[in-house]
Amino acid sequence: MNVEWSLFTPWSALAGGVLIGLAASLLILANGRIAGISGLLGGLLDGLFGGSARSGQEGRGEAALFLLGLLAAPLLWSLFAAVPESHFSGSPAMLIVAGLLVGLGTRYGSGCTSGHGVCGLSRLSPRSLVATLCFMGAGFVTVYVVRHLLGVAV
Numbered sequence: 001m002n003v004e005w006s007l008f009t010p011w012s013a014l015a016g017g018v019l020i021g022l023a024a025s026l027l028i029l030a031n032g033r034i035a036g037i038s039g040l041l042g043g044l045l046d047g048l049f050g051g052s053a054r055s056g057q058e059g060r061g062e063a064a065l066f067l068l069g070l071l072a073a074p075l076l077w078s079l080f081a082a083v084p085e086s087h088f089s090g091s092p093a094m095l096i097v098a099g100l101l102v103g104l105g106t107r108y109g110s111g112c113t114s115g116h117g118v119c120g121l122s123r124l125s126p127r128s129l130v131a132t133l134c135f136m137g138a139g140f141v142t143v144y145v146v147r148h149l150l151g152v153a154v
Contacts, residue, residue: 020114020118021118023035023066023069024114024118024119024122027062027066028119030062031062033062033063034111034115034119034120035066035114035115035118035119036111036112036114036115036116036119037067037070037112037114037115038103038106038107038111038112038114038115039111039112039115040063040066040067041063041067043060043063044060044063044064044067105135105138109131109134109135110131111128111131113132113135115128116128116131116132116135117131117132117135120132
């Protein structure tokens, strides 16, 4: 497999990482909440659909704005540069199953890669270290099985 070095963009990746770090820092400093996307989305959806949100009404506006920022970021990016082309080689059914499995995993893992991997590791949380190692290990195994044992070209 050859790497297309012309597509390697360290400055945009660095800028994205800095923005994620700033957003996560601002959320915890201003609101005392971890920027775990699954937790923010779950709390917001619990409140919208009549469930008992963990924190009640408090922080729902900030969660909505944080998530809105995630959705608006590509639109803002497109004002200044071309949005990288994305394509999926899997079927819509496979993508739906994968999304459901990720959602189930975030519930069992009490958080997602953003909460554990970005925020938890920066706080030196042992639980987040174990969770992140599990996420990464599962990803490595999945890629190996799909590409090398099943022979699916991704």
